[in-house]
Amino acid sequence: MKVWLAGVGALLLAVSGTRAAEPPSAFTVAAQARARTASDFADRQDFDFAGRGYLGTRADPLIKTADGRTAWDLSAYDFLKGEAPATVEPGLWRQAQLLARHGLFEVMPGIYQVRGFDLANATFIRGKTGWIVIDTLGSAETARAAYDLVSEKLGERPIVAVIYTHSHTDHFGGAGGLVTAQQAAEGKVKVIAPEGFLENAVNENILAGPAMSRRAVYQFGVFLPQGPQGQVNAGIGPGLSRGTPTLIAPNTTITRTGETLTVDGVRLEFQVTPGTEAPAEMNIYLPDFHALCMAENANATMHNVLTPRGALVRDAKAWADDLTESLRLYGDKTEVMFTSHAWPRFGRAEVDDFLGKHRDAYKFLHDQSVRLMNDGLTGDEIAQRLTLPPVLAREWYNHGFYGTMSFNARAVYQRYMGWYDGNPVHLAPLAPEDAAKRYVEAMGGAAAVLAKARTAYDAGDYAWAAELLDKLVFADAGDAAAKALLARAYDQLGYQAESSLWRNMYLTGAAELRDGVPNVGGAGQGASLLANAPLAMLLDVIAVRLDPAKLGDQSLAFAIVLSDTHERAYVTIANGVLVHEPIAAPGPVAATLTLKRADLAALFGGGAAALGPKIASGEVKIDGDIGALARLAGWLERPGAPFAIVTP
Ligand SMILES: [Zn+2]
Helix, strand or coil: CCCCHHHHHCCHHHCCCCCCCCCCCHHHHHHHHHHHHHCCCCCCHHHHHHHCCEEECCCCCEEECCCCCEEEECCCCCCCCCCCCCCCCHHHHHHHHHHHCCEEEEEECCEEEEECCCCCCEEEEECCCCEEEECCCCCHHHHHHHHHHHHHHHCCCCEEEEECCECCHHHHCCHHHCCCHHHHHCCCCEEEEECCHHHHHHHCCCCCHHHHHHHHHHHCCCCCCECCCCECCCCCCCCCCCCCCCCCCCCEEECCCCCEEEECCEEEEEEECCCCCCCCEEEEEECCCCEEECCCCCCCCCCCCCCCCCCCCCCHHHHHHHHHHHHHHHCCCCCEEECCCCCCEECHHHHHHHHHHHHHHHHHHHHHHHHHHHCCCCHHHHHHHCCCCHHHHCCHHHCCCCCCHHHHHHHHHHHHHCCCCCCHHHCCCCCHHHHHHHHHHHCCCHHHHHHHHHHHHHCCCHHHHHHHHHHHHHHCCCCHHHHHHHHHHHHHHHHHCCCHHHHHHHHHHHHHHHHCCCCCCCCCCCHHHHHHCCHHHHHHHHHCCECHHHHCCCCEEEEEEECCCCCEEEEEEECCEEEEECCCCCCCCCEEEEECHHHHHHHHHHCHHHHHHHHHHCCCEEEECCCHHHHHHHHECCCCCCCCCCCC
């Protein structure tokens, strides 16, 4: 889980649930019945673990923002009662029921978790004088509500330390609801993170932020209504909180495995696991409790080696290797294992068995994808072929409620081989719209293709129906009959999907075919991220917004000096590119801009007009050509409306 959330948060105001209700077909009903017999629903161990130590929940289900919006609604998933309806894959329904449990739980005396208040968990460790909080949820409002619940049930104690297990927003975004930036800066509250945390928290998604935010709307079903025909779950948690993401910089960095710290009388031992689920991540062993925190490296579902919203591909081998190390380091002494998503696991044998078989799922995924790749199979072919051996597949935590074997197998292929499958026909493929027009014509015209698609739909062959209908829609975006039938095919595929993310993506695609792309403005990079970004990174963001058509053959050289962080840059724009170097200008420049980092970030967020009063007051200084800034602003592409995905 990731950082683009900061961008998504702002989009959540304009949700409308106008989707027509598509009933489950007879084929979908039959598919759910098959799924019900394929897995061990009599195994209720997870329900026992998820319910242990329950101490109560918040009285008011609504957690509000300062301006009255709902950041989280504890009652939103109350519909998850009883047997799965035919519109939800039964295993996913089970997972959703487990993850929707909300409240405060005693993991063991001294270790408590608030679960079901956000996508992730917040863990509170009782120190000598106060709380050590491991992961802060994704919004300041949900984090504050979690802390209030802890105070209500366990008594008022100060927060003495915050630990970020990794660099994803759902684990650090709530920090601002627990501590102030000043407390952290002055060291009054210890803020502990793995090496590389801040860089990765900011940069993992900043350049591609707008594209990732748009696709995250699909992945998380952000605009779907919650319910049996809409969003039911997000695989690793109920869904995204919609409050205020914050970023408070750490003041203590963990750099190596085996490093220890004693915080407020509690001993902490770290296993640093960079390049697994996140580029900066760590597990924590608590010897005083014989308890192990596995961050997001071990989960109640198969995770993503490649996230469908778009991301750099992860390393399934490193992931498995680090789980092997966790087992070696802590396997024989851990009595309780807890994680930053889902429920804990209790008992040494249980933890050992879980970590071993969960590791084996990633190891199998990696090794067998590579074997088949070396046999000449392409990513799509491996995805069709690869299934876990029964001994691993039957464990609920290896099911694909979040990541899937199908998607992950292609990710392993991509990591080693890239997107190209070696077939020269794919070197210069036709553009999708052009290809679609020609395919439709070659197949006998739109009416003939629609008839074939209808036959496939009526036979329950939704994947083939969708392939045909997608061609019709891309050949002619005005083809209402094709769009309507494609939406219905996506609905059935969504209902049958075990992965919450696939379900969300199919159902969002269906909604956009029916209602169009929600016009809620372009997704920008989150303000809290930009405000913490180094100067070079801010300029990288500007560089990828430069529109060569607006720039033409003009050029510009200028200098920037950040008065608070003492960073500087020499920036040249020519030949359609912006180049920046962290040096004083070596020659003449049109202007030198002297200002604070936050003001520069605001300039990129709100345009030059935002800085008018500060220029007038002298707080922002421009030496030289005052018009240079306006010229630069004129060459930049404004973040646009959300782009189309299921239509041309
Ligand atoms: Zn997470």
